[in-house]
Amino acid sequence: MDDQNKNLILATVLSFIVVLVWFLLFPPQEQAPTTDDPVAQSQSEGTGGAMSPAGAAETATAQPLIDAGPAADAPRVQIATPSLSGSISLAGGRIDDLQLTDYKVTQEEGSPDVTLFRPQGQPGGYYALYGWVAGTNIEAVPDAETLWSLDSGEVLTPETPVTLSWDNGAGQIFRQTYAVDDKFMFTVTQSVENTADSTIALRPYGLLRRHGEPSDLQNFFVVHEGLVRMSDGELEEQGYDDMVDFDVDPREGAPAERIDVSESGWVGFTEHYWMATLIPGDRAFRSTAKYYPDPDVYQTEAVLAGVEAAPGATVEVATQLFAGAKEGETIKDYEDAGVTRFFDSIDWGWFFFLTKPIFWLIHWLHSFIGNMGWSIIAMTIFLKAILFPLAYKSYASMAKMKELQPRMEELKAKAGDDRQKLQKEMMELYKKEKVNPAAGCLPILLQIPIFFSLYKVIFVTLELRHQPWIGWIHDLSAPDPTSIVNLFGALPWDAFPPESFLAILNLGVLPILLGISMWLQQKLNPAPADPAQQMIFAWMPWVFMFMLGNFASGLVLYWITNNTITFCQQYLIMRSHGYTPDVFGNIRGSFSRKKAEAKK
Known part of the structure; x- marks a missing residue:
């Protein structure tokens, strides 16, 4: 290899390193929305168009965004575990107030706990919501505006689950039971008791709704933030900007991507250190990710297969919700307990084998x-x-x-400006002394x-x-x-x-x-x-x-x-x-x- 080619390779390698490190140090920043941005205003005011888990059924009734006022005034059930604090709003039965008690925002004394979920109407509203999509012979199902009643339990702890109920006045009584472990996994059991004279059909769903992008979004290619989901063993990661660019799905009425999962999977949003994911378990479900431009809402949904309740019967469906810190050992424990490839929710990158x-x-x-x-x-x-x-x-x-350095200097002096001669004599010297310069x-x-x-x-x-x-x-x-x-x-x-x-x-x-x-x-x-x-x-x-x-x-x-x-x-x-x-x-x-x- 002559000097010209060596110089070219060296310059290419060094240029690649410089450019790579430059982007590591100075990633491009996205401009935050200004106060006169109508999308940002609609987000903060809690207004906008209707949104629903439309993928549950092609004829599903839209679930509108509820106004920030009633949600703020609704009664709440406290959450108190060794790792979490917060509350569940009885308006919609939403888990919309959640802090991670083991993690502080900064290392300064008096720094507040990291907040994962926030109620709608607050900056960065983010919450989990569970409900049903009506099928046949049923007049009303609970939605985001439903005001639930507290049936049992006063504070949600690892030892004491809480149950909410709602009677639609047409022969069906809906219940939601929330349980939580000592880390970050909720189990939500949805049930419906049919006291009417005819068999009803309906489909359960869970969704995560995020109002706007996270305020501390890294915008750094080293770490993935945004949509993360596992669908029958296939991992998908897409940023918030990718969700904005989804094609409009007429079945969803918004830019969306739907995946029919046949065996197992999960779907949610991941941040730098925190994550929330819907985990239906080892069953078929529809995994949907969508974006509503007005009012700038990102949403993931897990819509399960339809169920039927005969007269006098009760049907129930239990799913899980992870909402917490991406602790490696904790995530691996949940994977060992049955959550398919949950450890891959941490962004290990291309060199995952290292x-x-x-x-x-x-x-x-x-x-x-x-x-x-x-x-x-x-x-x-x-x-x-x-x-x-x-x-x-x-x-x-x-x-x-x-050791050969002095002899190489002699060869250089003898060759003068004849680089080809110098290269040839140096290669002969390497061969004679059995030296590999590339080693x-x-x-x-x-x-x-x-x-x-x-x-x-x-x-x-x-x-x-x-x-x-x-x-x-x-x-x-x-x-x-x-x-x-x-x-x-x-x-x-x-x-x-x-x-x-x-x-x-x-x-x-x-x-x-x-x-x-x-x-x-x-x-x-x-x-x-x-x-x-x-x-x-x-x-x-x-x-x-x-x-x-x-x-x-x-x-x-x-x-x-x-x-x-x-x-x-x-x-x-x-x-x-x-x-x-x-x-x-x-x-x-x-x-x-x-x-x-x-x-x-």
Whole structure:
């Protein structure tokens, strides 16, 4: 391969890395709706067109949005579990008030609990609603405006379910029983007692309704937010912008996508760390995702098969609702309990075959160590140990390359400007000395997917959120909070705000250590023959120091640990092959040469 092709490949790889990291650091932002946007106004006022689980039956009666006033005044049943607090509104029987008691919005003292569900009429209204679609011989079914009565139970806890009832006055009594475990799974049992003289037919449904996009939407391609559903073993992920672009389905009266699930599945909305999903269980149902432009509402539905109730009979259907935090072990426990592929509701990405093992390895280590930062360091040591045989061959080859450096300089001087001759003689030298110049690239190629997989795990999974390491590192999922701009807090001014372009200058202690570790590691590697390549590689540690400065502290910690172990391995392996690197001597020699050149 001639120098021109080598330069082209090098430039392409470096350009790809720069562009990729740029989009990681500065993802495009979507503009929030302004106050004069009629769609945003209709959302906040609670007005708009009719919406229903129309997929339940082609002739289903529309279920209108209820006004914010009656919903706010309706009686409520409190929810109190070890993991959740909130209430169920008797207006529509909606679970529309839910907080996650184990998670705070920020790490500041007095920070409120994370809120998942909010009533309609509040900013970001978001709730679950259950009901029936009328079939034959039935005059009225409960809808979003139905005011239910409390039959049994006063507070919903893991030990005490609550039951609501409603009599339609035409021979049918509807009941909804809510149960919840000590984490995030609700079980909703819908039943209808038929006291009339004829058999009735109807279909049960559950829906999740979200008024507008989440206020804290990341808009970051590393993590999926929006529609997530499993349909007979096939996972689908679509963002809110994808739902807006759905084709209008005349059966739904709105942009929608319907899937007929024959065996099992679930459907809902996922956020960065939180999720709500409807889980009908191992039965057939219609999974629908739709968007109402006016009043800017996103909705998912699970509509079950029709049921019949003979005179004097009662029929009931039990489904589940997950509403809570995407804790890896909790999600896996629900999957083991029968929720098909529920663990895949966490966005593991393309490298799932790496992200899942890395996730379990970190948390297995954390169960012994008790600190996520030290667990990341231990995981890095474990991975380096696995890759050591390959690293040994690579560093042994690089040691030989270092030994050949003076001879390569002689060949370069003899060849002059004849690059073809130089390339030929260098290849002959490599062949004679049995050296593979590309061997040093192998550890780097292996590190790239591990690096991105670990970045995915740190950014996406909840378990590193607000997890401290030592001293000033209080959140491994956030950038290093210190900044060289104010000498790490010694000067009386703040660092640049995160939204500022100059925030890239907010180098903390960890990013600086990263740059130094990359620079020292580079001193052990043979310098490229091409001066242009030498200059590029000389700048790379400092470029990466700035580029990775705003990455999660846990990721930077991994990179520093990896570089340090690599440096030690490479140094010892090169010494074992008869070459003793004088890293600091090279550094001193470099400064001396520059000083001598300056005097001239």
